[in-house]
Amino acid sequence: MIMSFYIELIANPTFAYQGILFFLSISLLLTSFEEILNKDIYQKRGILSFDISKLNNKWMLNTKIGRFLTLLMNENIFIFLLYLKAICSVYLLILSFDTSYSPWILMLLLMNNILSTLRSPYGLDGAHQLQFMILLSLSVLSFNHTSMMMHYICFGFISMQLILAYFIAGLGKILSPVWRGSYGLLLVFSTNSYGNEFIFNQFNRHRFLTAVLSWSVILFEMSFVGVLLLPINLGLILCFLGIGFHLFNAIFMGLNNFFFTFLSAYPALFFLLCKIHG
Amino acid sequence: MGILFFSLFFVSILILTILKECPKLDSFFNKYHIIASFLPNWSFFAPIPGMHDYILRIRYYDEKGEQPSDWKILQKKIEKRSYISIFWNPKKKLSKILFDVINDLIQFNNKVRDLNYLRLSTPYLQLLNFINGREHPDSKKYIQFSIFRYSRIYKEELLFQSDIHPIE
Numbered sequence: 001m002i003m004s005f006y007i008e009l010i011a012n013p014t015f016a017y018q019g020i021l022f023f024l025s026i027s028l029l030l031t032s033f034e035e036i037l038n039k040d041i042y043q044k045r046g047i048l049s050f051d052i053s054k055l056n057n058k059w060m061l062n063t064k065i066g067r068f069l070t071l072l073m074n075e076n077i078f079i080f081l082l083y084l085k086a087i088c089s090v091y092l093l094i095l096s097f098d099t100s101y102s103p104w105i106l107m108l109l110l111m112n113n114i115l116s117t118l119r120s121p122y123g124l125d126g127a128h129q130l131q132f133m134i135l136l137s138l139s140v141l142s143f144n145h146t147s148m149m150m151h152y153i154c155f156g157f158i159s160m161q162l163i164l165a166y167f168i169a170g171l172g173k174i175l176s177p178v179w180r181g182s183y184g185l186l187l188v189f190s191t192n193s194y195g196n197e198f199i200f201n202q203f204n205r206h207r208f209l210t211a212v213l214s215w216s217v218i219l220f221e222m223s224f225v226g227v228l229l230l231p232i233n234l235g236l237i238l239c240f241l242g243i244g245f246h247l248f249n250a251i252f253m254g255l256n257n258f259f260f261t262f263l264s265a266y267p268a269l270f271f272l273l274c275k276i277h278g
Numbered sequence: 279m280g281i282l283f284f285s286l287f288f289v290s291i292l293i294l295t296i297l298k299e300c301p302k303l304d305s306f307f308n309k310y311h312i313i314a315s316f317l318p319n320w321s322f323f324a325p326i327p328g329m330h331d332y333i334l335r336i337r338y339y340d341e342k343g344e345q346p347s348d349w350k351i352l353q354k355k356i357e358k359r360s361y362i363s364i365f366w367n368p369k370k371k372l373s374k375i376l377f378d379v380i381n382d383l384i385q386f387n388n389k390v391r392d393l394n395y396l397r398l399s400t401p402y403l404q405l406l407n408f409i410n411g412r413e414h415p416d417s418k419k420y421i422q423f424s425i426f427r428y429s430r431i432y433k434e435e436l437l438f439q440s441d442i443h444p445i446e
Contacts, residue, residue: 030365030366033368034366034367034368034370034371035371037368037371038368038371038372041371041372041375043411044411045407045408045410045411046407046408046411047372047375047376047379047404047405047407047408048375048404049404049407049408051407052400052403052404052407053400053404055400055403056400057312059312114316117315117316118312118315121315121378122375122378122379122382122404123371123374123375123378125374126318126319126320126322129317129318129319130318132316132318133291133318137288140284144280144284147280147281149281150280150281150284153281153284153285153288154284154288156288157288157291157292160292161292161295161318164292164295164296164318164320165318165320165322166320167320168296168299168320168321169320169321169322169323169324171299171321171324172299172321172322172324172325173323173324173325175324175325176324176325176326178325178326178327179324179325179327184323184324184327186431187327187328187329187429187431188323188327188328188329189430190329190429190430190431190432191328191329191330191331191429191430192331192358193328193331193373193374193377194323194328195429195430196359197358197430200430250364250365251361251364254359254363254367254370256363256364256365256366256367256370257367259364
């Protein structure tokens with residue numbers, strides 16, 4: 001009874017849209033606050049000084065659109081855009097409790113994401129890339145939200161990006177002798193950037209445990225490709241494993257933005273799972 | 279019509295996402311790097327994960343050719359993360375950018391092996407600009423930076439040493 005209620009709820013396209021918006025707005029809000037706190041990096045003497053990074057993009061200096069974008073990416077306007085991103089994210093969070101669609105806010109956030117990508121490739125991670133993909137598809141959806149087919153297309157696109165993210169990561173690992181030899185996890189956790197001293201010591205002491213966990217990560221990532229084709233119970237188990245995987249990464253690897261950004265793609269996948277399995 | 283257009287649009291992005299992972303197509307994606315920069319790179323920590331942290335050090339010269347000062351750490355080693363970093367981890371931003379810039383510099387250095395060429399590259403100029411933007415003693419006129427790498431497995435080792443530059 002309760003299960004069927006939840007399945008009916010997540011099979012509702014508007015509810016799935018709201019779920020995506022909710023987690024996406026949290027991830028965007030966190031990203032924008034972290035960027036605002038580090039705003040010195042975008043200044044003339046910062047590590048992401050635009051005076052230098054634009055030298056890498058000759059088209060910015062030689063074309064009209066490039067020169068216009070250059071204006072938007074100079075440090076003062078760009079920092080203003082970071083504040084605008086934070087405000088839009090708060091607004092998006094509020095909107096996620098409402099059933100209305102919000103194309104212009106999503107378009108503003110999408111433009112903001114595009115400008116960050118064009119300004120400099122340094123410091124952008126998988127969370128930023130997934131945010132772009134979700135913002136792109138939700139912007140398209142919110143302009144065409146009356147079409148049920150458009151919901152399938154946009155949620156299908158988000159789900160496929162999520163599946164590809166795991167599958168490509170798993171494939172890359174299984175083709176790598178470092179990961180096949182079970183050294184991948186040990187090496188990652190040996191750094192301070194993504195590692196953790198306690199976990200590293202455990203992995204270093206218990207090599208069998210490291211091997212089991214390394215192969216579990218590879219098998220989980222590779223098997224995720226079957227999430228839509230497997231029976232719904234197995235599909236849901238894979239989804240919850242995925243969420244747990246990101247929670248572990250947030251706790252022990254400091255990948256906090258990945259957690260909320262990847263979580264925001266899951267309502268789209270849940271929606272498709274329910275539709276495929278009736 | 280709209281449905282067909284957007285279906286094709288999203289399918290194209292998915293195909294390009296897969297193709298971007300093919301090493302044989304690197305030259306194609308390097309040529310169209312603006313398009314490639316919007317395509318995700320999903321091969322997290324593969325095939326070879328990042329196995330080092332970097333330390334940025336600087337030293338000063340009163341005059342070029344004179345005895346330099348001792349190396350001084352410019353960018354602190356990353357400290358232990360607190361458990362609040364599950365939700366709030368702003369230190370990661372600068373450390374990730376520095377990691378990417380240094381990685382790019384090292385890869386470029388391995389390719390060209392020519393400091394004259396390297397010091398015109400974007401990562402070198404970004405680092406020099408960042409270092410110049412820090413506070414320095416007024417009496418010092420020249421600066422040099424170096425990059426060391428280390429981890430819990432590997433001992434600290436010098437990876438790169440820059441040219442000597444006037445402090446701006």
